[in-house]
Amino acid sequence: MKWFTIVLVLLSFSVFAAIDTFEFSSDSERQMFRQLSEELRCPKCQNQNLAGSNSAIALDLRRELHRMVLSGQSTVQIKTFMVDRYGEFVLYKPSVNSSTYMLWYGPFALLFIGFFVVFMMSRKTSVSAEKPTDNEVVNKSAKHEETTSHRQKMHDLLGSKND
Amino acid sequence: MSMRRVLLFIPLVICIVLGFLFAKGLPLNPTELPSAKIGKPFPAFSLATIRNANEVLTEASLKGEVRLVNVWATWCPTCKQEHSFLNKLAQAEGVEIIGINYKDQRNKASEWLKRYRDPYVFNLYDEQGSLGLDLGVYGAPETYIVDAQAIIRYRHVGEVNARVWVELKAKMLALGWSPKKS
Numbered sequence: 301m302k303w304f305t306i307v308l309v310l311l312s313f314s315v316f317a318a319i320d321t322f323e324f325s326s327d328s329e330r331q332m333f334r335q336l337s338e339e340l341r342c343p344k345c346q347n348q349n350l351a352g353s354n355s356a357i358a359l360d361l362r363r364e365l366h367r368m369v370l371s372g373q374s375t376v377q378i379k380t381f382m383v384d385r386y387g388e389f390v391l392y393k394p395s396v397n398s399s400t401y402m403l404w405y406g407p408f409a410l411l412f413i414g415f416f417v418v419f420m421m422s423r424k425t426s427v428s429a430e431k432p433t434d435n436e437v438v439n440k441s442a443k444h445e446e447t448t449s450h451r452q453k454m455h456d457l458l459g460s461k462n463d
Numbered sequence: 464m465s466m467r468r469v470l471l472f473i474p475l476v477i478c479i480v481l482g483f484l485f486a487k488g489l490p491l492n493p494t495e496l497p498s499a500k501i502g503k504p505f506p507a508f509s510l511a512t513i514r515n516a517n518e519v520l521t522e523a524s525l526k527g528e529v530r531l532v533n534v535w536a537t538w539c540p541t542c543k544q545e546h547s548f549l550n551k552l553a554q555a556e557g558v559e560i561i562g563i564n565y566k567d568q569r570n571k572a573s574e575w576l577k578r579y580r581d582p583y584v585f586n587l588y589d590e591q592g593s594l595g596l597d598l599g600v601y602g603a604p605e606t607y608i609v610d611a612q613a614i615i616r617y618r619h620v621g622e623v624n625a626r627v628w629v630e631l632k633a634k635m636l637a638l639g640w641s642p643k644k645s
Contacts, residue, residue, distance in 0.1 A: 361596075384499060385499060385500075385598070387498070389497075
């Protein structure tokens with residue numbers, strides 16, 4: 301059953317992927333092509349990568365990508381080629397620079413703020429638990445007195461009844 | 464007001480800041496990408512024109528004047544829609560428009576220019592879409608403002624109409640273009 305599910309999941313992927321017949325001379329080239337066509341975004345159909353889109357521009361860019369992979373260009377060279385033409389937009393994994401600091405480090409900053417807030421809140425509660433205010437002390441002792449006298453009364457009542 | 468009270472206003476401040484951010488982002492069209500080529504020289508090319516297969520032009524042919532460069536094709540419906548407006552621009556405003564016939568067929572393009580009139584100074588025949596790729600074209604029609612030094616100054620993706628022209632004209636005037644009545 302588990303294997304059947306895995307096979308089904310794998311099959312469902314091939315439905316979305318555009319079908320091309322590209323020839324490669326080695327597995328590493330094929331792997332590089334596959335990885336880049338998944339990391340590069342189609343400029344026309346914006347929520348798809350090059351691998352998943354059937355638009356004319358995605359097909360052209362896949363062809364270009366294939367040509368570049370076969371001619372032995374590096375991943376960095378290919379990405380630079382695409383960014384030079386279509387801008388940072390084509391990278392699903394944007395490079396780290398001043399305009400993307402927010403994107404890369406924002407979540408960590410928020411996480412830090414979250415930790416700080418939790419820390420402050422927990423410190424506040426532990427302090428108030430350790431040192432109750434005068435008001436609370438009075439209330440507590442009053443309550444205590446009340447309960448003891450109440451118990452005494454109950455005891456007296458019950459005791460007298462048992463006798 | 465105690466420190467604790469002040470802290471209670473933090474969510475409100477965050478809400479207001481986010482509100483402004485979203486209000487600013489809402490009217491933006493996410494399908495309109497900023498061109499990576501703004502401020503860069505027009506990519507090098509060597510292409511024949513539509514009217515003459517033996518007339519090969521290079522990027523040097525773009526220098527000397529502030530012009531529009533219009534990427535079009537006969538298979539593109541929006542190009543047909545904007546064509547009459549381009550005719551009007553060329554005639555009434557004296558705008559020099561250079562065409563890039565993008566991934567098309569020469570005979571179809573010639574036929575089109577004969578039938579709907581020709582607003583272009585000349586048309587580059589980019590059959591393979593190689594110049595389109597170097598320009599970062601992702602869908603016809605696209606219209607670029609190219610200055611006298613053949614540097615790309617602006618890109619508009621989609622139809623050029625009266626509303627878009629107001630914007631383009633302002634940018635062209637700022638670059639030293641002057642309307643010529645012919």
